[in-house]
Amino acid sequence: MSNTATLIDNLKAEFQLEGNSALKSIKQTAWNTFETLGFPTVKNEEFKYTNFIPATKSNFTLQAKNSISLADFNSIELVKEEANVLVFVNGIFNTKLSNIISSKEEVYIATLAEALTDSKEEALITQHFAQYSNNISDAFTALSTALAKDGVYIHVAPNKVVSKPIVLYFIADTYTEEVFSQPRNLFIFDKNSQATIVESFTSFGNKVSFNNIVTEITVAKDAIIDYYKIQNENEKAYHVGTTQVNQKGNSVFNAVTVTLNGAIVRNNLNVVLDEEHVEANLFGLFLPSGNTHVDNHTIVDHAKPHCNSNELYKGVLDGKSTGVFNGKIFVRKDAQKTNAFQSNKSILLSDEATINTKPQLEIFADDVKCSHGATSGQLDAESLFYLRSRGLSEKSAKAMLVYAFASDVLSNIKIESLKLNLEHKIAEKLAVN
């Protein structure tokens, strides 16, 4: 308890009100909320299986050094195609490793801090910041809002198509210290715009890191957005990531969340289908092993009629790892003609791995099509035998079947090198376990 108090004390020392009066007031309220709530314990229903309390007792530095080299960065680069690259080390923007190639015409990309110095963008930030995320009962989000300093701000103007992907690397540098960082992102996609965003999380060194990241995304009418979140941190990395999406009429939002590694990873992906004819596709793949834990919480909120949501999360669990999938679907009273599908399938590669799945459908409209399903089991023994009888080792046969299992999630990644890279990493991972 006393150590947690220390972290909270340190965070409080960091807390300073900056920005215009509207932002100041949002941050003050958020801080008050965080102080009242504190870090969630397992008594909190939303964190029943996912306990961050022990992690908050680490000896964190809030202003960590940055010793990531270009070689380090090259070793974790995920996208080989030409792309806009923004690198953050321990939550701080790294100019040297970053490279923005798209024109200002096409897209406004800056750090949140920098964007606030531009009066036009500042007005937009003030209008959207913390307006979609849950700053009332979610302590991690409230903490992020209160202490938001740096992160990525993306603004795509109406009818603009950002041809090159925007790839954000959040690197934890734990070579010398235990680090706590809180990047905060805001993406504004105007009417009929298109863009592809990648968020990558990795870590170096073998000390503890804690990442509490919030990304807010607002998708205006007719916009089409692809969003990929890839985690591959070390066994001492704690991660709470919240992506909050608000979609307007006829827009399409495609998300693929892939979790390869991390001590305890919590992904919150919340999408509000806020006008008619919206489409949201949420895909997830998580492959915990050893003693790691991955928790995917999603909320799909059908607020308006005639919207489609489609959700598929797949888990491959090895060792003594544990997984959680909690999928909430709300269909509000006037959201008639809603189509909402959800499926969670898991493969347990070891007898000691477990998965906890909880679909939660709350439907207040009557003319809707909703379904959910969950399965878990081992790899098919017959298929394994078949492949081995052709000369494949047990490992290769397993890897091949896991690939096949994961393929309907990975196939939704439209950046070819990213997909290949992930396939490669999955193969590597299966080969060592």
Add this chain to the structure above:
Amino acid sequence: MLSIKNLKASIGDKEILKGLSLDIKPGEVHAIMGPNGAGKSTLSSVLAGRSDYEVTGGSVEFLGKDLLEMSPEDRAREGVFLAFQYPIEIPGVSTTNFLKTAINEIRKHRGQDNLDAVSFLKMMKEKMKTVEIDQSLLSRSLNEGFSGGEKKRNEVFQMAMLEPKLAILDETDSGLDIDALRIVANGVNALRGKDNSFIVITHYQRLLDYIVPDFVHVLYNGKIVKSGTKELALELEEKGYDWIKEENKEAV
């Protein structure tokens, strides 16, 4: 090449192979016939290394090595191939896909270098021609939506690619039309040579018109109860299995 001595195998409490013996020399083709449920597929599964079966007695030597000690993949790498009676479907895994890995793992086992993509494709093309199979079938998920005949042809294609020393064909002719039968036989005959042996399990003598066996055996009630040459197959076709059953009554 293969020497099976007094082999006994059970599944659960049920003994299925009850002391089966069989000797196969390099280059020989042995046909095994016998009524439903006699244990023919059990024998092929035990030889391929399916773990559901427990071997409770006897021995199997393959090219001087104890086959029963080996993992299924090592058996394949040493040169055993089973064309399954009921090939399964594997969604998301294509034939091309796993064959490439299989061939390279087999080559590695034999101390050979990886086959490069060009040579692999060349080999594919050649074998595709032999068994008249289409590329599109090979890039689809294994057996998913394949017709019965296509599944069997795919098994023969895999055999052609892996060039085993001992191929076991478990009712590969069942469900094939006459053309397909000829094609399957072509696949076998193309591989036939002084170092390659075959066990051909079948219910129909007509296959043996295309693949002429050196020996024909009758497997009944978990044992080889009669052996002869190809004339035995004709006799079985004509007379059925009643006389065999009669002869082995006391054994049941």
